Amino acid sequence: MKTLAVLHASQLVTLAGAPRPRVGPEMRELRIVANGGMLLRDGIIVATGSSDEIARSVPADAELVDAGGRVVLPGFVDAHAHPVFAGNRVDEFEMRTLGASYEEIAAAGGGIQSTVRKTRAATEAELEQQALTHLQRFVACGTTTLEAKSGYGLSVEDELKILRVIRSVAARSPLEIVPTFLGAHAIPAEFDGDVERYAALVIDEMLPLVAAGGLAEYCDIFCEQGYFDIATARQILEAAKSHGLALRMHVDQLTNSGGASLAAEVGAATADHLEQTDADGIAALKRANVQPVLLPGSVYALGKTRYPRARDMIDAGLAVVLSTDFNPGSSPTQSIPMVLSLAATQMKVTPAEGVTSTTVNAACSLNRFDEIGSLEPGKLANFSIFDCDDYRELAYFFGIPQTHAVYVCGVEAFRV
């Protein structure tokens, strides 16, 4: 039995409370312990309280972690990411500064299809190596649980390859990884726009193999004009459900195509993006208790100004989640603190709401709030120490490294 005592946190941000997503004003209640501490045993939190209280109950053989007056938060839970791909898209990034739009680049064979070509050509070992490099940066920014989507394979063989890579890097990285099958990310070039035929491949061949291999917990789909329309998306998602997968969806990113309503109809756990979602879409999500996953990084990195209506969603009582959307095309960031900055400055999400969205609420969206997302007895000892006095500084300062140390199940995964 290994015991750790964390002492002298200027703020121990616990987010303790009932195991359910937080809505409305609850999103601002972080249950902070000033000058806080924690007792951990075998990777599990045993007690939280004032640093002095904790210090009094520390066994003689415990290891001490001195937070040194810094802030301690639960490890961030990033509920939407695409971390397995080959190459990057820095050429296209430069092209956009020279005037090309994301849609023009995609139409010219760039965009997702260019990453698909490189990812298909890469070996599993190459993909693993690159993914591990990306994952280390998630950890360095304070993330301890990561949802990871496939979707750059778009063939039976390559989608399975990516899901195997996700499983393999999960075993080699300190991050806990939740795998999601996103075969319906785009229609691969060789299908020449024949969405029906590709949907049949996803439904008849990919989904049974993914389910049989236990390779994914969730199925996701890119529901958008020119990708998967409402009717096709419904077919794929119903098939996924019949295989026992839970659902997440990319909806209303480029146009308001009614994706939020479909998410409500099929009982998806989350509806993600929602840049174009209107009041009707918000009401539909609310009626069905679908959690919105907002991804301001991709709005920012594409140089757009229409962010999702986070304020309206919070005020409507939705249990908002914020995530990075890490991917090579539209959101090359692994940093939840950067997402907190974008949320505060561009969407008027308060720093407290931002923290709730990236811990408790994100954990609920991945069906893991019994284990992670808050600092309270019985949960995994996943936490980060940030080099500031006040948790709000994580959203206030931007673009600079503030992480001091990160622990997963009580084991140090990163330290400056």
Add this chain to the structure above:
Amino acid sequence: MKTLAVLHASQLVTLAGAPRPRVGPEMRELRIVANGGMLLRDGIIVATGSSDEIARSVPADAELVDAGGRVVLPGFVDAHAHPVFAGNRVDEFEMRTLGASYEEIAAAGGGIQSTVRKTRAATEAELEQQALTHLQRFVACGTTTLEAKSGYGLSVEDELKILRVIRSVAARSPLEIVPTFLGAHAIPAEFDGDVERYAALVIDEMLPLVAAGGLAEYCDIFCEQGYFDIATARQILEAAKSHGLALRMHVDQLTNSGGASLAAEVGAATADHLEQTDADGIAALKRANVQPVLLPGSVYALGKTRYPRARDMIDAGLAVVLSTDFNPGSSPTQSIPMVLSLAATQMKVTPAEGVTSTTVNAACSLNRFDEIGSLEPGKLANFSIFDCDDYRELAYFFGIPQTHAVYVCGVEAFRV
């Protein structure tokens, strides 16, 4: 004599060339050596070239720095920052997410005046300690030269105190620091809006003492409605010139008040901000060879969408500079890579133009291009190693730490 050899840079981004600011298409010519290396002696660059060439000429007793296939760039030159102040403004930051505007917060006694109150109350030792913490983050993001403004004192005693702190931290930090007197940053509360009386204090008492003490190289002013109008700004700047100070100016941030034209008229080295500057202002800067210093961090952090017209300025042949504007109210970032990301995604500045703007052009704006801003024989060995293959990744990835190591005058100032 100490000799260092830097080997195996995937890209040695030299920016070598004639000692003058770069304009137009020249801003995209970075003079990159693939698989590059450098030889340094006593803190000075002796040679640059391919890693193999350099390796052949390394003396036996030289110390080796293996860049390990990473990118090497000149140390960034941050030409606009306010790094000496007490406290922070995280409360106001949170208020803005709750709906208050920057102007409303200032009108209620917040904003600059709240930082002035705290800074006046702080001792020199306290200010030094806080400034050194901020400075270490500049270094960690790859900056090796920093312009530092006073301006949170607004009394004879407190402005001199801040300038002494700048001098003192310059001696204790690896950063090279260029001091700027910004007594005319705002009209202090006790002057009750009497700009004429405060301008007289700046001209008659502050400037002579600043000049006599050799405490600043530049004089800056906040030229804006409600702060210092054109006529008052002209008076102060002419007085500063008569004391031998060169000029920088904050202009056209909130309104187009003709500040760009005044910068041209008085021969300022730089006109900074320029969010509201129009074609006439751009033409005036061009005629007088004033360098624009663009500060996208403050546009971003205030949640505004009107960025300065960087593309028009570059296309008009202005030698654009990009800087952080680090300050507690409107731009809490020390990261030039973050500025490169903002410039690319929000202002269509290419990654190469961004690098030129934060090295060569920024060095010229501080009258230091004979010593810094590029990697070529005879210059100071100020450089950074970034954990990427291609310099464009510095603008592409955002919000994550990419710095591997930073050297100032050949001495390691930071390493992961």
